Amino acid sequence: MKVVIIGVGLIGGSFAKDLKKLRPGSQIYGIDANSTHLETALSLGLIDEKSDYSDLPNADMVIIAIPVDALVTELPKILDGVGEETVVFDAGSTKSLICKVVENHPKRRNFLACHPIAGTEYSGPEAAIENLYDGKTNIICEVEKTAFKLQETALKLFQDMGMRIRYMNSDAHDKHIAYVSHLSHISSFMLGKTVIEKEKNERDIFDMAGSGFESTVRLAKSSPAMWTPIFEQNKENVVETLDEYIQNLEEFKQLLLEDDFDGIYNEMNSTNKIKQILNGIPLTKK
Amino acid sequence: MKVVIIGVGLIGGSFAKDLKKLRPGSQIYGIDANSTHLETALSLGLIDEKSDYSDLPNADMVIIAIPVDALVTELPKILDGVGEETVVFDAGSTKSLICKVVENHPKRRNFLACHPIAGTEYSGPEAAIENLYDGKTNIICEVEKTAFKLQETALKLFQDMGMRIRYMNSDAHDKHIAYVSHLSHISSFMLGKTVIEKEKNERDIFDMAGSGFESTVRLAKSSPAMWTPIFEQNKENVVETLDEYIQNLEEFKQLLLEDDFDGIYNEMNSTNKIKQILNGIPLTKK
CATH class of the missing domain: 3.40.50.720 (NAD(P)-binding Rossmann-like Domain)
Structure with missing residues (x-):
């Protein structure tokens, strides 16, 4: 062939x-x-x-x-x-x-x-x-x-x-993939940015960051040349996911400001079911 | 002993x-x-x-x-x-x-x-x-x-x-750890929530999500009983990190809405240096 x-x-x-x-x-x-x-x-x-x-x-x-x-x-x-x-x-x-x-x-x-x-x-x-x-x-x-x-x-x-x-169909693909892939990349890039901006002393990040941080910012290593046109072509869906993500973060912040820690607990507890969902995702063998 | x-x-x-x-x-x-x-x-x-x-x-x-x-x-x-x-x-x-x-x-x-x-x-x-x-x-x-x-x-x-x-000192600890650990957990929990809310059909998440999504939402499996009091005790610092994170996400969204894809590229490119920082983080051996 x-x-x-x-x-x-x-x-x-x-x-x-x-x-x-x-x-x-x-x-x-x-x-x-x-x-x-x-x-x-x-x-x-x-x-x-x-x-x-x-x-x-x-x-x-x-x-x-x-x-x-x-x-x-x-x-x-x-x-x-x-x-x-x-x-x-x-x-x-x-x-x-x-x-x-x-x-x-x-x-x-x-x-x-x-x-x-x-x-x-x-x-x-x-x-x-x-x-x-x-x-x-x-x-x-x-x-x-x-x-x-x-x-x-x-x-x-x-x-x-x-x-x-x-x-x-291609429209359904672009809509769903915005949630499970494109948004993950943005959340990771912006998390990396937020921490780098604050921790000017990179040695401090190095020393204090654990494997949890490493995991959440892993995608911030991804290629901008590959990802910029993806966000451009899927702009409408990506903006929608970002709106919902920002809204959820705002609500979480509001619960903190109102000292509603039962609410905070419930938010996390109901998201814990991601465990069962993730158990089905095959990981990259390296 | x-x-x-x-x-x-x-x-x-x-x-x-x-x-x-x-x-x-x-x-x-x-x-x-x-x-x-x-x-x-x-x-x-x-x-x-x-x-x-x-x-x-x-x-x-x-x-x-x-x-x-x-x-x-x-x-x-x-x-x-x-x-x-x-x-x-x-x-x-x-x-x-x-x-x-x-x-x-x-x-x-x-x-x-x-x-x-x-x-x-x-x-x-x-x-x-x-x-x-x-x-x-x-x-x-x-x-x-x-x-x-x-x-x-x-x-x-x-x-x-x-x-x-x-x-x-303990105040410096709480301030830095809010960035490199506590914020990562919130970003991950809220990412999980955003996707679960949208993708009511969990089978779709299972099928479409890759190892990138798995990595960014890994921390959303964490124990709410452990994390709720952490956020309570470190509320002030955590709210500050959340404000900055949300602000960065809003700016990224704005660049998308303005079709400023050079700006999008630059945002990701400057965050890519997280690679070098992460190379210093020891990962959990399992």
């Missing part, structure tokens, strides 16, 4: 690692706007050859793992270039705009809109890990618009990689 | 495990308001005997690991009961009020005010783990008020357990 991976960072590189294992005869071609990343991917053996869009017509599979702003401009060009039998899928954290820009593309049937819910706070080809996707959910949008045979090729790979598949 | 541990949950139980290892001849006596916890601690071998305050006069060491509201009422009684040569230390997440309630106690010199920055989101004796404190920071307040010989006994144990010691 001839596979072209566009964007050879954490996400694309981790696909490459699984492909090497699960489809041992495959030739993997890499494309990346960052030439250093491309060289690294080659030297790490994630890809077999550096490539460009001229390799698209003969590809069996094209995996696009680039920031969602680049995805919106590149996806139509990529579809222009691929062959009739090429399956193209993405890994973008937003789905509505991406589905919209190709809705009338003559090769719409070659594209499968995907969001594998997997990753770490690190980025670049060095961050790629084997089995990143094992046990994770892959959300597929507008599956009915993809040619059945091409769906099958992609789904068989996802299945072999250990992913669970969930089908959803 | 005769040790009395008051509160045999995660914190007290983990002290017990290290004591068994590092002070093999010790007899460990357990006291707990929760009789089920006490039985569990005994059956797990964390303690050698169930006990009560009548054992205090002959104790060499008393470790108090109970919620900070109980600590404020119990600490004076405990000091009343101990012998001249008993060292008593606590593990409370607040320090100002605790130091204040015993400032004029005739046995103030027997007490060392401690806050080992260690823990997990779990609680109870089953949650106790060996080496929980290894590599962690122990903040000691008003050390000059503790008898030198008694300081020495406690510090030698902390050192053998692998803890780093930092000295701080």
